[in-house]
Each structure stands twice: as C-alpha cells, then as structure tokens.
Amino acid sequence: MTLLGLLWVLQGADLVRIQPIACVADCRPVTGGSFVWFAVGVLTLLGGLVVLGVRRRRR
Template identity: 45%
Template sequence: MNAKGVVGTLLGVFVAILGLLWLLQGTGILRMRPILCIANCEEVVGPSPTWAAAGAVALIIGAIVVAVSVRHSRTP
C-alpha cells in the first residue's frame, strides 16, 4: 500500500466514524454532552433528523473513500 492509499484509507475511516457518531446521536441512540463549548452550548434534546441524515451521508462517503483507496492501492 502506498502513502496515497494509506492517507485515503485513514481519511475515509475518520469520516465514516464521524458519520456513525452523528447518525447515532441524530437517532437518539447515543447521547453525549458538549465537550468544548466556547459559547452557550446545550445538549440536543431528542432525536435530530438533520444530524441523522448528515451522519448517514458521511458514513456512506467515508466507506466509499475507504473502498476506493484500498482498491486503487492494490492495483499495480
């Protein structure tokens, strides 16, 4: 695996994990308090369809980036 494939795979994994986190929070399965608040931050109460949809899209994009990176790095 070349450096370009490793970077693509790591970036795709990061985006997929972030998307999974957003999806779980948006559906109400996972609840987390805000970690680093600069302004008046409050916890989202209840499910958020917007964050669930954004998480699903990010999860799919991350999985596609991983698949493409792995496929192109194995092709001679």
C-alpha cells in the same frame, strides 16, 4: 470519516448522548433525535465507505 458519520447517525437517532465539550454561551445538551444530524451522518458514513472502497481498489 466513516466513524464520525456513524457517531452522527447514532446521535441523530437519539441512541447516543454526549454532553457539550467546549461552550461559549448557554450550552445545553441536545435532547431527542435530529433528522438533520441523522441525514448528515448517513451521507458522511457513505462518503467514508466510498473512500475506503476506492483505497482498497488501488492496492
């Protein structure tokens, strides 16, 4: 979860570009940053860090 959030942050900030893998219709790579993916990535990254923190406390 943490790594996926980090990937989304980097894609939203336009630091990483990945070509579409599975396309059904007119597939074009997303160019430029995306605030939505950046925000979702930050939330996912923070959620992953919280899960990791909770798991460490239980040990």
